[in-house]
Amino acid sequence: MEKILEVKNISGGYGSVQILNGIDLTVYKSEFVTIIGPNGCGKSTFIKVIFGIANLYQGDIIYKNEDITGIRADSLVKKGIGYVPQIDNVFPSLTVEENLQMGGLNLSRIEIDERIGQVYDIFLNIKQKPYHLAESLSGGERQMLAISRVLISNPSFIMFDEPTAALSPKFREMILEKISDLRKMGITVLIVEQNARASLAMSDRGYIFSNGKVVHTSDAGNMLNDDDIGKYFLGGTQ
Numbered sequence: 001m002e003k004i005l006e007v008k009n010i011s012g013g014y015g016s017v018q019i020l021n022g023i024d025l026t027v028y029k030s031e032f033v034t035i036i037g038p039n040g041c042g043k044s045t046f047i048k049v050i051f052g053i054a055n056l057y058q059g060d061i062i063y064k065n066e067d068i069t070g071i072r073a074d075s076l077v078k079k080g081i082g083y084v085p086q087i088d089n090v091f092p093s094l095t096v097e098e099n100l101q102m103g104g105l106n107l108s109r110i111e112i113d114e115r116i117g118q119v120y121d122i123f124l125n126i127k128q129k130p131y132h133l134a135e136s137l138s139g140g141e142r143q144m145l146a147i148s149r150v151l152i153s154n155p156s157f158i159m160f161d162e163p164t165a166a167l168s169p170k171f172r173e174m175i176l177e178k179i180s181d182l183r184k185m186g187i188t189v190l191i192v193e194q195n196a197r198a199s200l201a202m203s204d205r206g207y208i209f210s211n212g213k214v215v216h217t218s219d220a221g222n223m224l225n226d227d228d229i230g231k232y233f234l235g236g237t238q
């Protein structure tokens with residue numbers, strides 16, 4: 001299988017505050033991979049280090065056979081990497097359409113309009129509100145806008161940080177399904193998700209982080225069927 005992302009023995013954090021301690025993680029092309037782990041264990045930091053917005057102290061990050069260690073976020077976007085942050089992921093005082101245009105800053109006007117048409121067909125909820133301010137949207141609609149904005153740049157790999165946090169069960173399910181559907185468009189997904197069971201059920205593989213390290217990785221199905229993992233990381237057996 002072809003690797004899209006290979007992270008080798010990375011350590012990182014914020015300034016002198018070390019959070020990650022020697023993480024290895026691989027994502028293969030077209031996979032859906034979920035990272036779970038307790039609050040504060042470094043999941044968001046891990047994604048931020050890959051995206052070049054938290055500090056990398058050591059290790060290598062390879063994307064599509066290219067070393068992207070130390071490359072800035074805007075250049076990573078041009079290479080096809082998307083990142084949907086957990087918070088502050090839309091511009092509240094801009095309209096839906098303006099937010100989407102911001103996602104295509106490196107594209108021509110014609111390309112942007114074409115891409116906006118394509119994402120509207122995926123997220124019909126926001127298609128109906130092109131001139132609404134992002135701040136007026138519901139939590140679920142905002143999340144759809146955040147994902148759509150990243151899709152405008154035509155990424156082949158997207159990292160999601162808790163995309164369903166604080167959403168109602170209805171939107172939670174819908175957003176996860178939409179993310180899972182992205183694979184049909186050839187997009188590879190790495191996701192950090194609180195709703196671990198639902199996310200693992202859609203995943204090929206999973207990783208468990210604890211204290212800035214990987215403590216387990218296996219097929220998602222195995223993780224869902226493992227009593228210990230269920231008890232300690234998935235909120236009880238089921």
Ligand SMILES: Nc1ncnc2c1ncn2[C@@H]1O[C@H](COP(=O)(O)OP(=O)(O)O)[C@@H](O)[C@H]1O
Pocket residue numbers: 014017019037038039040041042043044045046
């Ligand atoms: N900007 C920051 N500066 C210093 N420490 C931070 C910063 N952001 C997060 N942290 C700390 O890093 C640790 C890991 O946080 P985070 O990666 O957000 O965990 P998770 O996403 O797994 O809940 C936490 O102890 C958190 O307080």
Ligand SMILES: [Mg+2]
Pocket residue numbers: 043044045086161162
């Ligand atoms: Mg987090």
